[in-house]
Amino acid sequence: MKILKLLSRVPILGHRMQLTSSIGVNRLSYGGFRRVLCTRSAEEPELKEFTDYMDSLKNYEKSGVPKGAGTDSDDGFDLGRMRRLMELLDNPHSKFKAIHIAGTKGKGSTAAFISNILRAEGYLVGCYTSPHIQTIRERISVGRLGEPVSAKSLISLLHGIKQIIDRAMELENGHLSHFEVLTAMAFKLFAQENVDIAVIEAGLGGARDATNVICSSGLATAVITTIGEEHLAALGGSLESIAMAKSGIIKNSCPLVLGGPFLPHIERIVRNKASSMSSPVVSASDMGNRSKIKCVNVLNGRPFQSCDIVIQGDLNQFFNLFDVKLHMLGSHQLQNAVTATCTALCLRNLGWQISDESIKAGLENTYLLGRSQFLTSKEVEALGLSKAMIMLDGGFFPTLQVDAVILTEANIAGGKARTTPATLLRDCWIQASKELEVPIIHDQMAEYHELVKNNSDGSATILAADASFWSSMKTANQILEGRLGNEKGIIVVTGSLHIVSLVLAGLHG
Numbered sequence: 001m002k003i004l005k006l007l008s009r010v011p012i013l014g015h016r017m018q019l020t021s022s023i024g025v026n027r028l029s030y031g032g033f034r035r036v037l038c039t040r041s042a043e044e045p046e047l048k049e050f051t052d053y054m055d056s057l058k059n060y061e062k063s064g065v066p067k068g069a070g071t072d073s074d075d076g077f078d079l080g081r082m083r084r085l086m087e088l089l090d091n092p093h094s095k096f097k098a099i100h101i102a103g104t105k106g107k108g109s110t111a112a113f114i115s116n117i118l119r120a121e122g123y124l125v126g127c128y129t130s131p132h133i134q135t136i137r138e139r140i141s142v143g144r145l146g147e148p149v150s151a152k153s154l155i156s157l158l159h160g161i162k163q164i165i166d167r168a169m170e171l172e173n174g175h176l177s178h179f180e181v182l183t184a185m186a187f188k189l190f191a192q193e194n195v196d197i198a199v200i201e202a203g204l205g206g207a208r209d210a211t212n213v214i215c216s217s218g219l220a221t222a223v224i225t226t227i228g229e230e231h232l233a234a235l236g237g238s239l240e241s242i243a244m245a246k247s248g249i250i251k252n253s254c255p256l257v258l259g260g261p262f263l264p265h266i267e268r269i270v271r272n273k274a275s276s277m278s279s280p281v282v283s284a285s286d287m288g289n290r291s292k293i294k295c296v297n298v299l300n301g302r303p304f305q306s307c308d309i310v311i312q313g314d315l316n317q318f319f320n321l322f323d324v325k326l327h328m329l330g331s332h333q334l335q336n337a338v339t340a341t342c343t344a345l346c347l348r349n350l351g352w353q354i355s356d357e358s359i360k361a362g363l364e365n366t367y368l369l370g371r372s373q374f375l376t377s378k379e380v381e382a383l384g385l386s387k388a389m390i391m392l393d394g395g396f397f398p399t400l401q402v403d404a405v406i407l408t409e410a411n412i413a414g415g416k417a418r419t420t421p422a423t424l425l426r427d428c429w430i431q432a433s434k435e436l437e438v439p440i441i442h443d444q445m446a447e448y449h450e451l452v453k454n455n456s457d458g459s460a461t462i463l464a465a466d467a468s469f470w471s472s473m474k475t476a477n478q479i480l481e482g483r484l485g486n487e488k489g490i491i492v493v494t495g496s497l498h499i500v501s502l503v504l505a506g507l508h509g
Contacts, residue, residue, distance in 0.1 A: 070205030092191035103225030113340030117362030126190035126198035207248025216251035225259035260285035286313030329372035370500035394497030426465035
């Protein structure tokens with residue numbers, strides 16, 4: 001398999017910084033489903049009023065989340081503030097059923113899989129996720145096609161509730177945040193559109209997240225995808241405290257779907273919380289589930305992995321789908337697809353009509369920007385890197401041997417407050433490589449430049465840091481040319497979804 005062979009050579013552009021942009025959109029359609037390719041455009045000047053208003057609010061994605069803000073403690077965000085805002089808006093979240101998704105990784109992909117399964121069955125679906133890649137409209141979709149909300153709808157929504165939000169802002173002494181207001185807007189829109197069901201991704205943690213105003217009567221199913229050590233300070237400082245925070249979305253007698261796999265003691269924390277809430281648990285990582293990737297191939301110019309999904313565990317039923325063509329690549333995306341499938345089967349047990357055909361169609365019709373996204377040859381040429389394949393994946397981290405790790409940096413939401421220098425990240429990698437006894441040659445060593453130029457040692461991983469993203473891309477391409485000659489390799493741009501937007505903005509800016 002050509003793609004699998006290429007994946008054994010993966011220079012990485014890694015970073016720990018974030019960038020968001022305010023961008024217009026063009027539509028990309030293929031394979032029987034639609035997704036949005038966002039480009040800079042003057043087509044929607046009316047969105048400026050909306051973005052200006054939102055930019056005036058406190059944005060923790062830009063400034064950083066306070067210590068303990070996501071914990072269910074005195075340091076946590078005041079969920080009562082969100083409940084009071086919902087009350088002023090006539091409690092829109094009580095007017096539809098919801099699937100609530102929390103987790104460290106996989107939330108957005110799992111939300112997309114679930115939403116498309118429900119759309120394939122014909123349901124009117126609302127979906128709320130974060131962050132966005134290029135336009136804030138990506139965070140909210142409503143309807144049967146899964147397209148981002150229009151600029152016109154956002155402006156109309158703002159005009160309709162702005163007086164209420166301003167009043168709430170006064171009552172809360174100006175403490176309503178960007179995420180709280182946008183969440184309220186999404187819930188109001190879903191209620192206005194009379195959606196059959198909404199798929200809601202938690203922003204941070206779960207217990208004190210603004211989305212957690214959803215109550216047990218409105219919750220169809222809760223989903224926890226994974227639990228890892230991200231946002232440690234904001235979520236209590238330990239893996240155990242993170243598990244407790246994310247378990248906060250579990251509601252009385254409502255099913256819980258676990259993605260996983262989890263560390264045994266972490267899964268025990270979540271299951272104990274579910275037990276205390278009389279919530280049945282379904283695990284996508286149950287020993288009876290035997291899903292696998294069979295091969296990787298290309299269809300209509302786009303790679304896909306052919307998978308079998310076999311589920312036989314907590315659901316007390318045998319379910320299988322064969323030859324599912326997932327355009328979201330990797331074992332982690334198969335796990336997300338299995339998690340979404342388990343969620344669909346939970347809904348079926350609750351009386352929702354969802355056929356096997358709709359599950360398969362929904363999984364196959366899911367594609368997200370910045371997840372397993374290979375740039376076209378024209379896009380690669382536009383970047384001046386014609387001798388490489390480029391994959392964008394904000395959540396990708398290879399387990400295979402890589403030729404080089406190039407660390408770079410970017411501003412967060414246009415600001416530098418949370419920027420970590422690439423050189424500091426490089427020093428962390430150097431220290432880790434020593435502890436793990438992994439051979440590397442880094443850009444502070446005398447032989448680095450000679451090696452990059454002449455490829456005198458093809459066994460060691462090359463490590464470099466460059467504050468310029470585009471310079472980093474050229475360095476990665478130079479390393480590929482030295483090691484592979486005329487054979488094409490892959491540059492993976494990874495680290496977060498935000499750096500992906502930098503590439504796409506460069507392509508279409």
